[in-house]
Amino acid sequence: MDRLSVRQARQESAIGQQARLQGWVRTRRDSKGGFSFLELNDGTCLANIQVIADAALENYESEIKHLTAGCSVTVEGQVKASGGKGQATEVQAARVVVHGLADPDSYPLQKKRHSMEKLREWAHLRPRTNTFGAVMRVRNQVCRSIHDFFQEDGFLYLNTPIITASDCEGAGEMFRVTTLDPANPPRTDQGEVDYTQDFFDRPSYLTVSGQLEGEVYATALGKVYTFGPTFRAENSNTSRHLAEFWMVEPEAAFFDLEDNMDLAERFLKRIVTDVLANCEEDLDFFQQRIDNEVRDRLGKIVEGGFARTTYTDAIAALESSGESFEFPVSWGADLQAEHERYLAEKLHGRPVIVHDYPASIKPFYMRVNDDGKTVRAMDVLAPGVGEIIGGSQREERLDVLERRMAEQDLNPDDYWWYLDLRRYGTVPHAGFGLGLERMVQFVTGMANIRDVIPFPRTPGNAEF
Amino acid sequence: MDRLSVRQARQESAIGQQARLQGWVRTRRDSKGGFSFLELNDGTCLANIQVIADAALENYESEIKHLTAGCSVTVEGQVKASGGKGQATEVQAARVVVHGLADPDSYPLQKKRHSMEKLREWAHLRPRTNTFGAVMRVRNQVCRSIHDFFQEDGFLYLNTPIITASDCEGAGEMFRVTTLDPANPPRTDQGEVDYTQDFFDRPSYLTVSGQLEGEVYATALGKVYTFGPTFRAENSNTSRHLAEFWMVEPEAAFFDLEDNMDLAERFLKRIVTDVLANCEEDLDFFQQRIDNEVRDRLGKIVEGGFARTTYTDAIAALESSGESFEFPVSWGADLQAEHERYLAEKLHGRPVIVHDYPASIKPFYMRVNDDGKTVRAMDVLAPGVGEIIGGSQREERLDVLERRMAEQDLNPDDYWWYLDLRRYGTVPHAGFGLGLERMVQFVTGMANIRDVIPFPRTPGNAEF
Numbered sequence: 001m002d003r004l005s006v007r008q009a010r011q012e013s014a015i016g017q018q019a020r021l022q023g024w025v026r027t028r029r030d031s032k033g034g035f036s037f038l039e040l041n042d043g044t045c046l047a048n049i050q051v052i053a054d055a056a057l058e059n060y061e062s063e064i065k066h067l068t069a070g071c072s073v074t075v076e077g078q079v080k081a082s083g084g085k086g087q088a089t090e091v092q093a094a095r096v097v098v099h100g101l102a103d104p105d106s107y108p109l110q111k112k113r114h115s116m117e118k119l120r121e122w123a124h125l126r127p128r129t130n131t132f133g134a135v136m137r138v139r140n141q142v143c144r145s146i147h148d149f150f151q152e153d154g155f156l157y158l159n160t161p162i163i164t165a166s167d168c169e170g171a172g173e174m175f176r177v178t179t180l181d182p183a184n185p186p187r188t189d190q191g192e193v194d195y196t197q198d199f200f201d202r203p204s205y206l207t208v209s210g211q212l213e214g215e216v217y218a219t220a221l222g223k224v225y226t227f228g229p230t231f232r233a234e235n236s237n238t239s240r241h242l243a244e245f246w247m248v249e250p251e252a253a254f255f256d257l258e259d260n261m262d263l264a265e266r267f268l269k270r271i272v273t274d275v276l277a278n279c280e281e282d283l284d285f286f287q288q289r290i291d292n293e294v295r296d297r298l299g300k301i302v303e304g305g306f307a308r309t310t311y312t313d314a315i316a317a318l319e320s321s322g323e324s325f326e327f328p329v330s331w332g333a334d335l336q337a338e339h340e341r342y343l344a345e346k347l348h349g350r351p352v353i354v355h356d357y358p359a360s361i362k363p364f365y366m367r368v369n370d371d372g373k374t375v376r377a378m379d380v381l382a383p384g385v386g387e388i389i390g391g392s393q394r395e396e397r398l399d400v401l402e403r404r405m406a407e408q409d410l411n412p413d414d415y416w417w418y419l420d421l422r423r424y425g426t427v428p429h430a431g432f433g434l435g436l437e438r439m440v441q442f443v444t445g446m447a448n449i450r451d452v453i454p455f456p457r458t459p460g461n462a463e464f
Numbered sequence: 465m466d467r468l469s470v471r472q473a474r475q476e477s478a479i480g481q482q483a484r485l486q487g488w489v490r491t492r493r494d495s496k497g498g499f500s501f502l503e504l505n506d507g508t509c510l511a512n513i514q515v516i517a518d519a520a521l522e523n524y525e526s527e528i529k530h531l532t533a534g535c536s537v538t539v540e541g542q543v544k545a546s547g548g549k550g551q552a553t554e555v556q557a558a559r560v561v562v563h564g565l566a567d568p569d570s571y572p573l574q575k576k577r578h579s580m581e582k583l584r585e586w587a588h589l590r591p592r593t594n595t596f597g598a599v600m601r602v603r604n605q606v607c608r609s610i611h612d613f614f615q616e617d618g619f620l621y622l623n624t625p626i627i628t629a630s631d632c633e634g635a636g637e638m639f640r641v642t643t644l645d646p647a648n649p650p651r652t653d654q655g656e657v658d659y660t661q662d663f664f665d666r667p668s669y670l671t672v673s674g675q676l677e678g679e680v681y682a683t684a685l686g687k688v689y690t691f692g693p694t695f696r697a698e699n700s701n702t703s704r705h706l707a708e709f710w711m712v713e714p715e716a717a718f719f720d721l722e723d724n725m726d727l728a729e730r731f732l733k734r735i736v737t738d739v740l741a742n743c744e745e746d747l748d749f750f751q752q753r754i755d756n757e758v759r760d761r762l763g764k765i766v767e768g769g770f771a772r773t774t775y776t777d778a779i780a781a782l783e784s785s786g787e788s789f790e791f792p793v794s795w796g797a798d799l800q801a802e803h804e805r806y807l808a809e810k811l812h813g814r815p816v817i818v819h820d821y822p823a824s825i826k827p828f829y830m831r832v833n834d835d836g837k838t839v840r841a842m843d844v845l846a847p848g849v850g851e852i853i854g855g856s857q858r859e860e861r862l863d864v865l866e867r868r869m870a871e872q873d874l875n876p877d878d879y880w881w882y883l884d885l886r887r888y889g890t891v892p893h894a895g896f897g898l899g900l901e902r903m904v905q906f907v908t909g910m911a912n913i914r915d916v917i918p919f920p921r922t923p924g925n926a927e928f
Binding site: 005022023024025042043044070071072074099100101102103106107123124125127128132133136137139140143144147151154156157158159160161162163164165166173175176177178179180182183185192193199200201202204206213216217220221222228229231233235243244246253254396417418420421422423424425426427428453454455457459460461462463464 | 469486487488489506507508534535536538563564565566567570571573587588589591592596597600601603604607608611615618620621622623624625626627628629630637639640641642643644646647649656657663664665666668670677680681684685686692693695697699707708710717718860881882884885886887888889890891892917918919921923924925926927928
């Protein structure tokens with residue numbers, strides 16, 4: 001007898017097979033004819049399979065008639081054609097083994113709908129719901145596409161360090177990592193905390209980006225990408241921020257900004273194409289139950305090319321738009337969410353890549369243009385969500401890089417190894433970053449970023 | 465003109481193509497005939513491609529004749545058949561653009577061999593060497609195989625949390641993660657550190673395993689795997705330990721120990737098969753330069769089945785072996801490295817899975833056998849390295865699990881959510897863990913684990 005997943009058993013091709021299915025009961029309905037219908041789910045797809053359990057089964061009265069939502073069972077029987085709506089097949093059970101019950105008086109996931117807030121308190125049970133099962137399957141597909149895309153394109157997967165003693169570009173508040181006794185840390189003669197006695201002999205932190213280390217490997221092996229956890233110790237309780245999130249950062253030697261924009265566009269199209277092809281059932285669910293603009297938004301990614309505009313042209317377009325923005329538009333200021341949305345949604349009606357931003361609002365490592373005022377930065381803005389990718393061509397000229405670091409009061413000694421990459425065999429190179437959870441929000445329409453990661457980490461939340 | 469990688473340009477099929485190649489010069493050799501040979505490497509393969517640069521090139525005297533190891537160039541020209549040894553092709557340069565020099569007086573990577581210790585100090589430059597290029601390509605292949613294997617088998621990729629407030633099974637020393645001022649932390653009225661003012665409102669740590677959270681998702685969605693960084697704050701300076709390493713942990717509902725052993729065996733075979741098929745050139749390098757037993761060891765993984773033995777039988781075999789071991793052999797004690805090597809290398813001459821260990825030496829979550837003395841644990845021992853995978857069937861019975869926790873003095877309140885998985889719809893399930901760096905050591909023969917990860921983290925080392 002073959003083990004079949006619910007997904008497999010729902011295919012017409014399974015009809016006639018003797019099969020073993022294993023999963024969790026979603027509902028039980030008893031017919032007047034003296035048998036029961038069990039809706040069985042095993043997480044392999046959104047839909048359940050209907051199991052028909054006859055009164056003749058030996059444990060029908062003792063066990064089957066007591067099954068409730070969440071109980072776990074093994075069902076053996078034959079897959080048959082079904083006349084029921086929305087299902088090609090069903091299973092006529094020859095045997096039902098009950099593994100575990102789920103007392104309906106205490107099991108939280110009863111049929112009523114629960115708020116997303118409530119489900120976050122039950123982070124260990126919420127993957128058993130339709131919504132979180134669908135989110136996780138789509139998240140898995142996005143991750144798979146990320147790896148497939150880069151691997152097929154010759155990029156090497158790179159694990160940059162999580163614990164680091166360097167503070168990349170001062171990109172944000174960092175978490176400290178330590179083994180010192182917090183109540184009574186060792187002190188120097190001057191009374192300062194003596195970090196030479198900490199595990200790494202110096203203050204150490206959780207990484208905010210693997211970019212600088214990615215550049216090390218790109219300038220040795222050509223094309224690399226990181227895909228790992230990243231951290232921000234910002235005390236922001238919003239629907240768009242996590243203290244711990246996953247980020248993808250490709251970095252490629254001999255890429256200029258044009259190559260980088262082409263790569264970002266191909267990359268986003270690939271992810272969305274794969275999700276559309278492989279997650280149809282889950283997308284229907286998101287479209288109907290979560291966000292009825294999901295499919296429209298995804299269509300805009302895969303149909304036609306992205307618009308491209310310089311920051312300077314974008315500012316001019318915003319100034320002459322006739323819109324009244326809350327934040328003033330002026331050359332030299334960062335684009336606000338409302339500006340980004342106008343550009344992507346109203347002006348272009350499709351994703352737009354804004355490039356060549358003012359140097360004054362961008363980090364030191366971005367390549368300075370000949371005008372001396374702008375740098376080779378790029379942001380991909382998507383309709384409905386705004387910035388989804390940020391990247392740049394990197395400054396490969398040692399003298400320019402050192403000047404930019406001095407302007408931003410960075411100590412070159414802290415970056416000796418990063419500067420060595422320019423000192424020895426420097427090459428033009430470029431890369432970008434994509435936040436995995438933002439991408440999963442984009443393709444599912446889930447409103448809160450805490451609901452697209454298995455166990456969200458935010459201020460005050462580190463349980464499970 | 466096509467961009468070709470060195471790997472592509474070395475194929476006979478490239479002969480005749482006009483191509484642009486970009487990379488780093490390994491050596492320059494000037495012929496008496498008035499031209500130079502450049503050996504060019506771009507990281508896409510171990511081998512270089514030979515570039516012939518004629519004296520007629522406009523920058524021949526001014527630039528090309530000054531190229532040294534590490535200089536970066538773009539070469540445009542025609543790929544031609546080569547009569548040279550070990551190369552099917554070479555490139556006749558029509559143009560050579562020099563991007564960056566590498567002053568031979570200060571560039572560390574000159575032709576002489578450097579010790580592994582020295583190269584660790586130059587972690588930002590060592591990927592430019594043959595050895596570390598080869599390690600990184602093989603590491604990438606192993607990672608790719610891991611994802612491909614599980615994805616093709618229907619496992620969902622799961623990101624378990626890095627920061628956690630729970631201490632999984634007390635598996636080892638943990639790093640604390642904090643945003644409190646180390647010099648002057650807030651205190652309670654009793655003078656204790658007031659963790660309610662820390663970022664997560666409680667003491668928080670870096671994860672030592674994603675297993676318990678993996679079980680949450682396996683008991684909802686069926687088959688999942690984690691693949692992420694894991695931490696141990698152990699002060700051990702050995703060639704087998706890192707403070708930060710990457711671990712793969714599959715977890716599957718309705719799997720018993722037999723299923724788990726089958727999965728582990730198929731998994732290892734798949735990784736090794738892929739490495740043998742796709743990393744032939746790099747493997748030749750490891751075989752010749754690093755460890756001349758590499759290919760033999762890999763052959764033992766893919767040829768034939770793994771041996772399987774209970775712990776009890778293994779102890780009996782060790783006792784009757786006639787070998788004199790340093791550590792005594794007795795039922796109830798853990799197997800030492802010398803015992804593991806005897807079993808895999810001498811007794812079986814192939815990988816062996818030892819299973820059903822004494823309960824007293826294993827964690828609380830492993831399923832207790834009917835004998836009450838052993839648990840459904842398994843270790844995969846490989847010739848040449850010893851334990852490479854450890855796993856178990858998990859205890860799914862609430863009462864047994866609670867009893868085991870009490871025996872090990874664990875507080876059930878700390879595991880309320882883990883116990884809920886048994887309280888509601890519990891199912892048999894199993895899983896295992898594989899350390900990525902141990903696996904890369906196994907397939908490359910690299911002696912020190914610090915040399916198979918881009919930026920090793922060990923006591924006193926967190927630079928880069």
